[in-house]
Amino acid sequence: MGLVVICLLLPLVAAAVQLPEAEDAFRRGDQRAAHAGYEAVLAKDSTNVRALYRLAVLDSWDGKLQRSLDRFIVLRHLEPNDPDIMVAHARVLAWAGKNGASELLYDSVLVRAPGRSDALAGRARAVAWAGDLERAERLWRESLDTHPDDAEIMIGLAQTLFWMGKPELAESYAARARQLAPDDRAARDLLSLVRAAMRPEIATASNYARDSDHNAFFAQDGALTTSLGRQLRGTLHVGWRRATARFDPTGLSYGAGGFVIAPLGRGTVLRAGLGVRRLEPEVGLAHTPLTAQLGIGFRPARFASLSVAYSRAPFDETALLIDSAYVVDGVDVSFDVTPRPGVSVSGGGGAAWVHDTASNRRLGGVLAVMVGVRRGVEVGVLGRMMGYRVSNPGTGYFAPDRFSVLEARGSYTWRKERWGVRTDGGLGIQQVGTGAPTQSEWHAGIALTRGWSANSEVALLASLTNSAASRSGTATAAGFKYAGVSLRLRQGL
Numbered sequence: 257m258g259l260v261v262i263c264l265l266l267p268l269v270a271a272a273v274q275l276p277e278a279e280d281a282f283r284r285g286d287q288r289a290a291h292a293g294y295e296a297v298l299a300k301d302s303t304n305v306r307a308l309y310r311l312a313v314l315d316s317w318d319g320k321l322q323r324s325l326d327r328f329i330v331l332r333h334l335e336p337n338d339p340d341i342m343v344a345h346a347r348v349l350a351w352a353g354k355n356g357a358s359e360l361l362y363d364s365v366l367v368r369a370p371g372r373s374d375a376l377a378g379r380a381r382a383v384a385w386a387g388d389l390e391r392a393e394r395l396w397r398e399s400l401d402t403h404p405d406d407a408e409i410m411i412g413l414a415q416t417l418f419w420m421g422k423p424e425l426a427e428s429y430a431a432r433a434r435q436l437a438p439d440d441r442a443a444r445d446l447l448s449l450v451r452a453a454m455r456p457e458i459a460t461a462s463n464y465a466r467d468s469d470h471n472a473f474f475a476q477d478g479a480l481t482t483s484l485g486r487q488l489r490g491t492l493h494v495g496w497r498r499a500t501a502r503f504d505p506t507g508l509s510y511g512a513g514g515f516v517i518a519p520l521g522r523g524t525v526l527r528a529g530l531g532v533r534r535l536e537p538e539v540g541l542a543h544t545p546l547t548a549q550l551g552i553g554f555r556p557a558r559f560a561s562l563s564v565a566y567s568r569a570p571f572d573e574t575a576l577l578i579d580s581a582y583v584v585d586g587v588d589v590s591f592d593v594t595p596r597p598g599v600s601v602s603g604g605g606g607a608a609w610v611h612d613t614a615s616n617r618r619l620g621g622v623l624a625v626m627v628g629v630r631r632g633v634e635v636g637v638l639g640r641m642m643g644y645r646v647s648n649p650g651t652g653y654f655a656p657d658r659f660s661v662l663e664a665r666g667s668y669t670w671r672k673e674r675w676g677v678r679t680d681g682g683l684g685i686q687q688v689g690t691g692a693p694t695q696s697e698w699h700a701g702i703a704l705t706r707g708w709s710a711n712s713e714v715a716l717l718a719s720l721t722n723s724a725a726s727r728s729g730t731a732t733a734a735g736f737k738y739a740g741v742s743l744r745l746r747q748g749l
Contacts, residue, residue, distance in 0.1 A: 355386035410429045489518075604621065617645045
C-alpha cells in the first residue's frame with residue numbers, strides 16, 4: 257500500500273520541483289524556456305493551476321488565442337472564483353474579439369470587487385473595442401473618479417478620445433499618463449501617435465510604371481496636411497504626370513486640390529474635397545475638368561469599418577487617355593472586418609460612368625480573405641469581377657465587357673525596430689472578355705520601409721504582374737506584363 261502511495265506522489269513531487277524553474281524563466285522573460293517548463297509540469301500534474309495559468313498567458317502573448325481560451329476554461333473549472341484568473345480570461349476574450357463575453361466576465365469580477373482597477377479598465381476597453389465609444393468614455397471617466405492616478409485608465413481614456421476624433425483632449429490624458437508611468441511603452445507610443453496626428457505633415461510620392469504595350473508614365477505627387485481647428489483636419493495636394501506610348505503622342509496631366517476630414521461622432525468621419533486637373537496632350541486640345549470627392553466612413557466596432565464614397569476625376573493613366581480627356585464619376589462601397597485575430601475579410605463594389613461618346617458604365621466588385629498562419633505570414637484568396645457596358649459600341653473608350661480573376665495569395669512581413677520588409681505574391685486565373693479562354697494570372701511585390709517617428713517614414717515599393725486589371729484600352733491579356741516602382745516619403749513637421 258505504501259509503495260502505491262509513493263508511486264502516485266512521485267509525479268506531483270517532480271512537478272513541484274520543475275515549477276520553480278519555469279517560474280524563474282517566466283520572470284526572466286525567457287518565454288520559450290518557461291513554456292517548456294510549464295508543459296513539463298502539466299505532463300506530471302495536469303491540474304496544476306499555476307502552470308495552466310502561466311501557459312494560458314503565454315499562449316495569449318504568442319497570439320494563440322483559442323488555445324489560451326481553452327486553457328482558461330479548464331482553469332475556471334479548477335478555480336471558478338479566482339479574480340486574477342477571471343480578469344486574465346476576460347482580457348483574452350477581448351483580444352479574441354468576444355467583447356460581449358469579456359464585458360460580462362469583468363462585471364462578475366466587479367460584483368465581488370467593485371473598485372478593482374484592472375477590471376474597470378478591462379470592461380471599458382472591451383466596450384470601446386465593441387464600437388460604443390460614448391459609453392466607453394463614460395466608463396473610463398467613472399473609473400478615473402475611483403482611481404485618479406491610474407496610468408492604465410488614463411491611457412485607455414486617451415485612446416478612446418483619439419478614436420472619437422478628439423486629439424487635443426486625448427493628448428492631455430496621454431501626457432498625464434506619461435508622467436505617471438514614464439517607462440510605460442503604451443503611454444509613450446500613444447502620446448507620440450496623438451501628437452503626430454495633430455502636427456502638420458508633408459508627403460511626397462514618385463511613381464514610375466511601364467507595361468509590355470509600351471505605355472509608361474512618371475508621376476510626382478505631394479501633399480500638406482494640418483489641423484484647421486478643433487477636430488478638423490485639412491490636406492492640400494498637387495500632382496503631375498507625364499505619360500508616353502509607342503505610337504501615341506506624349507501627354508501631360510497636372511493639378512491641385514484639397515479636402516477636409518471631420519468627425520461626426522459615433523465612429524463616423526466625413527471627407528470632402530474639390531480640385532482641378534489639367535490635361536495637355538502633345539497634339540490636340542487641352543482640358544481642365546473639375547475633380548471632387550465626398551465620402552463617409554463608419555467604424556461600428558474596433559474590428560470593422562465601412563465606407564461609402566463618390567469621386568470625380570479624369571482618366572489619365574496613358575497618353576491616349578489624356579488625349580481623349582475622359583472624366584469618370586464613381587460611387588464605391590468598401591468594408592473591412594476582422595472576425596477574429598489573424599483573420600481579415602475585405603471587399604467592396606461600385607459603379608462608374610465614363611464621360612465619352614460611348615457612355616461607358618463600369619460595374620465591379622472584389623472580395624478578399626486573408627488568414628495569419630504564423631507570425632508575419634498570411635495566406636488567402638481574392639476574387640474580383642468588373643466590366644464595362646457600352647451604349648454605343650465601337651466608339652469611345654475600348655475596354656473588356658467583363659474581366660474576372662480568382663487568385664490565391666500570400667504575404668510575409670518582417671519588422672525590426674524602425675525597419676520593415678513586406679513581400680507578397682499571388683497566382684490564379686483570369687478571363688478578359690465574355691466567352692474568352694481563361695489565362696494564368698500572377699503578381700509579385702516587395703516593400704522596404706524605414707520609420708523614425710510616429711508619422712515619419714520612407715518606403716520603396718516595386719511590383720510586377722500580368723493582370724489585365726492593370727492595363728487600359730485593350731480586351732486581351734496574352735503576354736501582357738505591368739511593372740511599377742514607387743518611392744514615398746512622409747514627414748511630420
